[in-house]
Amino acid sequence: MLIINGNNCDAIGMTISEYLTKENYDEKRVAVERNGEIIPKPQYSAVILNDGDTVEVISFVGGG
């Protein structure tokens, strides 16, 4: 099971980049946490989402 933003997700085996593209996230606006760690941006295209991972994609919105 792969949990992303609280939901069971059918994205096992995808890289973070592939997942973000598939879900129409703007990579410039996100931070990605996996199993308690923030994944550095340069690793998005190398890190593969695995069975058992818990992921949170924080997609920032403007205003402050």
Place this chain on the structure above:
Amino acid sequence: MNLPTEKEMYAALEKRHGASIQKKLSNASVAVCGLGGLGSNITISLARLGIGKLILVDFDKVDLANLNRQQYAVKHIGMNKTDAMYDIIKSIMPYANVELHNKKITKDNINILSQADIICEAFDDAQSKAMLVNYAAELFPQKYIVCASGMAGIGCANNIITRKITEHLFVCGDGKSDIAEKGSVFSTGAMLCAAHQAHTVLRIITENFDA
């Protein structure tokens, strides 16, 4: 009235907050990146807590259009936000230790935050928010980061929350109210979210730092 002495001001904080908590707060160093609606409110709360060192970063000047939600006064219009914030802090806490950086944070100069125990992200632009959070998490994995996303518009105040993402990263806001859709950040939304951020700083320091 005569200016209270530094000792008198510290004693007053100790009396209100308790000696052990005040010692932790006074030993802590907190950076505030962006001194707009969020950052000006966060900074004033942190100054009132008696945080030991404040590192303030902004490249902008105070504009008339900022006064709807930022803690500046008419007399500050045209000043650097860092200098205007310094004026406000010193009028509340004259002995506060404040370091000013009148610049835009990039990956090349992010080391200006190296002395901070906690970094508050208080920008208004979504890409800048993500940039700071990602760089800071990568370069300073032991520092705490308290960022904000979603406080524009007139949604229910109770939708603004604080979420713990990792041991070191907290996100305040409703996560979705984008200024691009809502049009404005109001003074109340800015204060609500800024209060969440400043309160999270207080909780991090009191729960995790040594007295």
